[in-house]
Amino acid sequence: MEGPEEHSSLAALLDRALAGDGRSAARLMTLLESDVDATPAIMSRIYPLAGHAQVIGVTGPPGAGKSSLVDKLAAAFRAQGKTVGIVAVDPSSPFTGGALLGDRIRMQGRFSDPGVFIRSMASRGQPGGLAKASQNVVALMAATGKDTVIIETVGVGQEEIDVVRVADTTVVVLVPGLGDAVQTMKAGLLEAADVFAVNKADYEGAERLVKDLELMLHLGSSGSAWSPPIVKTIATEGSGVDQLVGSLAGHFDYLQGSGEYLKRRRRAAVAEIDGVLRGQLMSAIARRVPAFDVYASQVAERKCDPYTAADRILRESGLTAEGLG
Amino acid sequence: MVIAKAGMDGHDRGAKVVARVLRDAGFEVIYTGLYQTPESIVATALQEDADAVGISVLSAAHKHVFSETAREMRQQGLDDVILFGGGIIPPGDVEWLEQQGVRRLFLPGTSGPEIVAWLQQAVSAQRASGSGG
Ligand SMILES: Nc1nc2c(ncn2[C@@H]2O[C@H](COP(=O)(O)OP(=O)(O)OP(=O)(O)O)[C@@H](O)[C@H]2O)c(=O)[nH]1
Ligand SMILES: [Mg+2]
Numbered sequence: 423m424e425g426p427e428e429h430s431s432l433a434a435l436l437d438r439a440l441a442g443d444g445r446s447a448a449r450l451m452t453l454l455e456s457d458v459d460a461t462p463a464i465m466s467r468i469y470p471l472a473g474h475a476q477v478i479g480v481t482g483p484p485g486a487g488k489s490s491l492v493d494k495l496a497a498a499f500r501a502q503g504k505t506v507g508i509v510a511v512d513p514s515s516p517f518t519g520g521a522l523l524g525d526r527i528r529m530q531g532r533f534s535d536p537g538v539f540i541r542s543m544a545s546r547g548q549p550g551g552l553a554k555a556s557q558n559v560v561a562l563m564a565a566t567g568k569d570t571v572i573i574e575t576v577g578v579g580q581e582e583i584d585v586v587r588v589a590d591t592t593v594v595v596l597v598p599g600l601g602d603a604v605q606t607m608k609a610g611l612l613e614a615a616d617v618f619a620v621n622k623a624d625y626e627g628a629e630r631l632v633k634d635l636e637l638m639l640h641l642g643s644s645g646s647a648w649s650p651p652i653v654k655t656i657a658t659e660g661s662g663v664d665q666l667v668g669s670l671a672g673h674f675d676y677l678q679g680s681g682e683y684l685k686r687r688r689r690a691a692v693a694e695i696d697g698v699l700r701g702q703l704m705s706a707i708a709r710r711v712p713a714f715d716v717y718a719s720q721v722a723e724r725k726c727d728p729y730t731a732a733d734r735i736l737r738e739s740g741l742t743a744e745g746l747g
Numbered sequence: 748m749v750i751a752k753a754g755m756d757g758h759d760r761g762a763k764v765v766a767r768v769l770r771d772a773g774f775e776v777i778y779t780g781l782y783q784t785p786e787s788i789v790a791t792a793l794q795e796d797a798d799a800v801g802i803s804v805l806s807a808a809h810k811h812v813f814s815e816t817a818r819e820m821r822q823q824g825l826d827d828v829i830l831f832g833g834g835i836i837p838p839g840d841v842e843w844l845e846q847q848g849v850r851r852l853f854l855p856g857t858s859g860p861e862i863v864a865w866l867q868q869a870v871s872a873q874r875a876s877g878s879g880g
Pocket of ligand 1: 576
């Protein structure tokens with residue numbers, strides 16, 4: 423645990439970040455990414471302040487134009503006088519832990535605007551860690567006064583899709599040429615959409631993709647009061663961006679008018695607590711059961727099954743006398 | 748575990764190659780693309796909480812780019828961020844640039860492992876002497 427000195431320096435860092443110092447906010451983001459001991463103290467200070475921002479998730483296949491679109495969305499929000507935080511999440515290599523984060527290349531128009539704060543994040547190969555850390559960074563952006571926070575992530579794996587769960591409104595960006603891919607695409611990605619952007623509408627096949635999506639939405643409509651609008655965009659030229667901003671505002675109004683906002687917040691709260699609790703339980707168990715690795719080897723060699731191993735580990739941890747049986 | 752991030756201005760393939768080499772060595776590298784100004788480079792380094800900033804300059808503007816970036820970094824309080832660079836730089840300018848605050852310049856022909864080894868060493872030394880972060 424941290425000593426009193428470190429504690430006071432963390433408190434000072436929080437004071438400075440909440441007073442608007444960008445460097446201190448950036449330092450705190452690094453701690454949220456990498457320091458599990460500092461995270462609870464940071465979160466308990468910022469969480470109550472993080473409620474007012476509109477959080478927008480942008481996801482979709484690699485190269486769909488997500489960063490280009492985020493750049494144009496940020497410009498549109500700035501034109502409305504809103505400040506913007508952008509969290510650009512990219513998976514890191516599971517082998518070296520290294521990462522090459524290139525989303526900023528498409529956001530150069532924002533670099534010298536003090537009303538925009540861009541942070542890139544890599545996953546560092548901790549399963550589940552990315553979603554948690556990026557949610558916390560989103561909360562910090564909101565607590566430091568950003569009116570709108572946009573979070574970009576590639577919609578390939580479950581973990582990446584989990585990243586946008588924190589969003590009030592999620593835009594799924596698709597491009598023509600995916601063809602029949604819409605039917606076979608990862609179900610989780612399409613279900614995450616509150617709004618569809620059919621980007622690269624300057625390419626052939628945009629109309630066909632819109633039709634495919636309309637058909638899919640029609641067939642799959644579950645009687646929900648919100649049907650995701652489909653907006654054609656050309657991110658590089660900025661066309662369609664105003665309509666997209668309108669759809670985002672429409673969805674936000676729907677959320678708040680229908681009570682869906684609170685329902686979503688509650689669902690997100692359960693997931694957040696769940697994530698933290700799992701992490702704490704696992705590290706408490708790892709501390710108390712030094713033989714964890716031995717059990718892992720036994721399961722790997724099929725000398726023991728995972729259920730028996732988990733039961734023994736739980737008993738040995740002393741967290742319950744009986745196991746969970 | 749992350750060791751460093753570098754905002755990189757790439758006027759060439761060189762910067763991209765270096766970015767990839769650093770990634771493969773376990774660094775988290777933020778690549779910013781072409782045509783960065785000293786102000787935008789420093790804003791990126793600040794927001795990303797970078798340990799190091801690498802700039803590639805192929806034009807004759809190298810003196811301006813490096814010295815302005817170093818000055819802007821000091822002004823923003825990023826004195827503890829390592830500034831390094833590469834590109835086509837007349838050897839006669841190297842000493843002057845180092846006096847301006849550029850920690851190391853890699854001239855054409857430097858090998859990837861050489862850059863990696865230097866940066867790993869520089870970052871861990873900086874962290875050891877660092878301000879508790
Ligand atoms: N023709 C055309 N090109 C576009 C459009 N939007 C983006 N692009 C180009 O598509 C490429 C990828 O754009 P990005 O914005 O980096 O896409 P991304 O989805 O963020 O990519 P990743 O983050 O790598 O998954 C770039 O070369 C863009 O210039 C568009 O509407 N039309
Ligand atoms: Mg991108």
